[in-house]
Amino acid sequence: MIPTAKRPVSRPDYTGLLGVAAVLLVWELAGRALAGAYILATPLDVLAHILQNAGLIGRALRETLGNAAIGFAAGNAVAILLASAALAWPRSEPVVSGLALLVFCLPLVATGPILRVLYGPGNGPQITLAALAVYYTTFVPLLVGLRAAPAVWFDLVRSYGRGRIAELRFVRARASLPYLFAGLQIAAPAAFLGAMVGEFTGAERGMGVLTIRAMRALDVSAIWALASVAAAVSILAYAAVGLLARLTLTESPPVILAPPPQPRLTGRHVPFGNAALVLLFALLIWWGAMEAFHLSAFFAKRPVDVWQALVTAPDAAETRVRLAVALGETSVFLLPGVAAGLALGAGLAIALMLAPALGAGATFVAVALRSVPIVATAPLVVLAFGRGAVGTITLVAVMVFFPTFVACRHGLRQAPGQVLDVFDSYAAGPVLRLWHVQIPAMLPAFFAAARMSVPASVLAVTVVEWLATGRGIGSLMALSASLSDYDLLWSSVVIVALLSVLGYAGIGVMERRILAVYAAEQVTR
Amino acid sequence: MGSEADITESPGIQCIGLSKAFPGGVEVIRPLDLTLEGGRTTALVGPSGCGKSTLLRLIAGLEAPSAGEVLIGGAPPAEILRKAGLSMAFQDHSLLPWRTVRGNIELALKLARKPADPRAVRDLVRLVGLDGFAETRPGALSGGMRQRAAIARAMVTEPRLLLLDEPFGAVDEMTRRQLADDLPRIWEQRRTTTLLVTHSIPEAVLLADRILVLSPRPARIVADLAVPLPHPHAPGVAATPEFNAIVQAVSAALARGMAAAKPLAAQ
Numbered sequence: 001m002i003p004t005a006k007r008p009v010s011r012p013d014y015t016g017l018l019g020v021a022a023v024l025l026v027w028e029l030a031g032r033a034l035a036g037a038y039i040l041a042t043p044l045d046v047l048a049h050i051l052q053n054a055g056l057i058g059r060a061l062r063e064t065l066g067n068a069a070i071g072f073a074a075g076n077a078v079a080i081l082l083a084s085a086a087l088a089w090p091r092s093e094p095v096v097s098g099l100a101l102l103v104f105c106l107p108l109v110a111t112g113p114i115l116r117v118l119y120g121p122g123n124g125p126q127i128t129l130a131a132l133a134v135y136y137t138t139f140v141p142l143l144v145g146l147r148a149a150p151a152v153w154f155d156l157v158r159s160y161g162r163g164r165i166a167e168l169r170f171v172r173a174r175a176s177l178p179y180l181f182a183g184l185q186i187a188a189p190a191a192f193l194g195a196m197v198g199e200f201t202g203a204e205r206g207m208g209v210l211t212i213r214a215m216r217a218l219d220v221s222a223i224w225a226l227a228s229v230a231a232a233v234s235i236l237a238y239a240a241v242g243l244l245a246r247l248t249l250t251e252s253p254p255v256i257l258a259p260p261p262q263p264r265l266t267g268r269h270v271p272f273g274n275a276a277l278v279l280l281f282a283l284l285i286w287w288g289a290m291e292a293f294h295l296s297a298f299f300a301k302r303p304v305d306v307w308q309a310l311v312t313a314p315d316a317a318e319t320r321v322r323l324a325v326a327l328g329e330t331s332v333f334l335l336p337g338v339a340a341g342l343a344l345g346a347g348l349a350i351a352l353m354l355a356p357a358l359g360a361g362a363t364f365v366a367v368a369l370r371s372v373p374i375v376a377t378a379p380l381v382v383l384a385f386g387r388g389a390v391g392t393i394t395l396v397a398v399m400v401f402f403p404t405f406v407a408c409r410h411g412l413r414q415a416p417g418q419v420l421d422v423f424d425s426y427a428a429g430p431v432l433r434l435w436h437v438q439i440p441a442m443l444p445a446f447f448a449a450a451r452m453s454v455p456a457s458v459l460a461v462t463v464v465e466w467l468a469t470g471r472g473i474g475s476l477m478a479l480s481a482s483l484s485d486y487d488l489l490w491s492s493v494v495i496v497a498l499l500s501v502l503g504y505a506g507i508g509v510m511e512r513r514i515l516a517v518y519a520a521e522q523v524t525r
Numbered sequence: 526m527g528s529e530a531d532i533t534e535s536p537g538i539q540c541i542g543l544s545k546a547f548p549g550g551v552e553v554i555r556p557l558d559l560t561l562e563g564g565r566t567t568a569l570v571g572p573s574g575c576g577k578s579t580l581l582r583l584i585a586g587l588e589a590p591s592a593g594e595v596l597i598g599g600a601p602p603a604e605i606l607r608k609a610g611l612s613m614a615f616q617d618h619s620l621l622p623w624r625t626v627r628g629n630i631e632l633a634l635k636l637a638r639k640p641a642d643p644r645a646v647r648d649l650v651r652l653v654g655l656d657g658f659a660e661t662r663p664g665a666l667s668g669g670m671r672q673r674a675a676i677a678r679a680m681v682t683e684p685r686l687l688l689l690d691e692p693f694g695a696v697d698e699m700t701r702r703q704l705a706d707d708l709p710r711i712w713e714q715r716r717t718t719t720l721l722v723t724h725s726i727p728e729a730v731l732l733a734d735r736i737l738v739l740s741p742r743p744a745r746i747v748a749d750l751a752v753p754l755p756h757p758h759a760p761g762v763a764a765t766p767e768f769n770a771i772v773q774a775v776s777a778a779l780a781r782g783m784a785a786a787k788p789l790a791a792q
Contacts, residue, residue, distance in 0.1 A: 150617070150619075152615050152617045152619040153619055153621065155582075155587050155613070155615065155619070156613075156615070156619050156636075157636060158586075158587055158606070159585055159587065159606070159611060159612065159613040159688075160606070160609050160611075160612075160633065160636035160637045160682075161603075161605075161606035161607045161608070161609050161611075162636055166636060170621075170632065170635070170636065171621070174621070174623055249623075250622065250623050250662060250664070
């Protein structure tokens with residue numbers, strides 16, 4: 001896939017500003033209508049709160065931003081190393097990718113408290129969680145980008161007798177830049193999210209700490225003010241990387257949300273072999289790290305401890321039942337939320353193709369809101385929709401909606417122009433164009449979004465269960481952390497991560513079947 | 526060492542029992558014996574998909590043969606690749622989109638580990654008719670202009686062996702005629718061994734000293750024709766009876782090759 005080198009003629013475009021103005025206006029009006037309901041603070045309340053507490057919020061923001069920046073740098077460095085390793089040794093790619101996905105699927109809600117115990121007081125957990133939140137979203141597009149060059153560019157390098165180093169220097173490094181920027185753009189707000197989750201685990205300062213305090217005090221203005229600052233910082237970070245990309249690149253960054261399904265599988269049993277290898281390496285790294293750092297067996301559980309807790313211990317059956325009940329409660333929120341988010345994201349993107357005038361403004365708002373961290377959204381959604389099913393499902397749906405919408409908008413625009421010209425030459429209407437050309441062209445982007453929605457929705461549901469509802473696996477993990485029941489906590493982490501990977505792989509299987517019909521070139525490549 | 530001397534002079538090309546089949550058993554080139562004299566220009570003409578480009582890639586060492594060998598100046602292709610004595614212009618222009626026309630031409634010098642030569646770059650840009658576009662990126666050029674930039678890039682290293690895979694496919698007729706006048710002159714001056722793949726019979730006659738006509742896949746040589754027209758061509762050479770006679774001969778050989786292949790295809 002070669003990014004196209006089109007850049008629109010620059011002309012002032014006010015649709016984005018209009019979109020923001022519309023959001024602010026609706027917010028102000030809704031806030032006034034709901035005054036006294038302890039749900040919504042108006043933009044003016046938010047502004048007043050920020051001005052009154054500028055010093056406090058400023059110090060907290062500096063703390064969180066510092067940790068996020070270090071985590072951002074570390075996570076991206078790891079992503080670049082992993083992608084380089086997969087490139088240098090292509091046979092390692094399935095295992096490297098699998099391990100990277102498995103670690104990305106570790107629920108931050110549980111890894112946070114574990115890291116807090118491991119690191120003790122200080123900024124370690126915040127920085128580590130920020131790094132964990134970003135490395136995958138950079139690794140995936142970079143891996144695609146390093147291979148995105150057409151074969152003839154490599155033929156050119158080889159025709160002068162040069163090898164892989166020259167390929168990397170003259171072709172791959174530069175060809176992957178748009179993809180790297182696409183990853184960094186998503187990573188910038190994600191690092192902020194990671195740092196805030198880290199602060200929830202018992203930090204002394206930071207935006208996360210202020211958010212927890214405001215929620216406990218039911219200080220609606222403070223909750224909305226902190227969420228607005230977090231959202232603004234995330235949007236600015238997203239926009240800053242976007243600006244840097246535009247200044248550096250001659251082509252627009254591609255939208256890539258997930259790695260393409262493995263195209264080079266040669267046998268029926270290869271995927272299972274790779275999965276077994278990933279599992280083996282994961283167990284070895286887990287056990288090896290614990291032993292290498294001499295971590296206390298009280299809180300740093302080894303694979304064998306989790307096996308005992310789930311299978312051989314006298315109370316294993318009870319542990320399994322507790323986990324199953326919690327997972328059952330979570331899935332009641334998770335599955336409808338994901339389905340609603342995917343359906344609404346794709347549905348709105350398709351509907352806006354029929355009303356192009358609305359599309360530009362909506363996309364700007366969606367791209368901006370996509371970068372708002374879940375920890376900022378969660379308290380607001382809980383305030384608005386309560387701590388029950390509606391609030392949780394809404395939050396999961398919101399978390400899935402924005403990336404799906406943005407990806408589907410992009411996918412719909414990938415419809416080949418010449419095929420659309422054929423439809424135009426028969427005076428076919430917009431619905432026929434959508435049905436026969438644009439929706440099939442959207443499917444790869446939709447499935448990429450669906451796969452990435454698995455870890456994203458697990459993060460959303462566990463955060464909201466932890467912060468608000470007190471039910472489900474997120475709450476069980478928070479509870480077991482606070483009661484120092486590390487057997488249960490580690491068992492939950494393992495089960496959630498494995499289920500996330502299985503969900504991701506399951507969507508991948510479905511995707512390959514559908515793309516084999518609608519986008520065969522992506523599967524047989 | 527003899528092979529070194531041959532490569533730095535104008536290397537001849539030898540294909541000995543050369544064949545190529547792709548995985549799945551698709552035979553592209555039947556065992557082929559071929560000798561091309563150094564310092565001359567040879568055109569490969571044949572129907573689409575007959576294996577012309579594959580033959581070019583085998584000679585360039587970009588593809589490994591299934592059997593047989595290629596010798597360039599008496600040595601395997603790896604030797605001339607190692608010494609950066611070869612340039613290839615690909616069917617797809619293969620310009621890097623983030624480099625300007627000048628940047629793309631200079632890239633060849635960097636890849637060949639040769640010193641920057643702004644004057645040579647400027648002269649080539651003018652030769653291929655891209656004056657005023659040196660600082661333009663490929664995305665803003667037409668297909669023909671990109672191909673001309675790719676030809677300039679292939680020539681800037683002054684290669685001993687130049688391989689051109691349908692280099693004028695998208696070039697407009699007027700520029701094509703101009704290039705057909707200029708390029709053979711430069712190749713002759715530099716004593717470049719040139720191997721050219723083309724679909725256009727008149728283009729082959731204008732550019733080459735020798736034309737090899739290939740059969741439909743799997744490729745074999747159905748005619749080997751000399752072009753006895755003096756270089757540089759006199760104006761209006763394309764309208765002369767001699768020129769037309771060669772075009773007719775190539776055309777007839779192509780038709781014979783197609784007819785002979787039909788019974789095979791029907792099997």
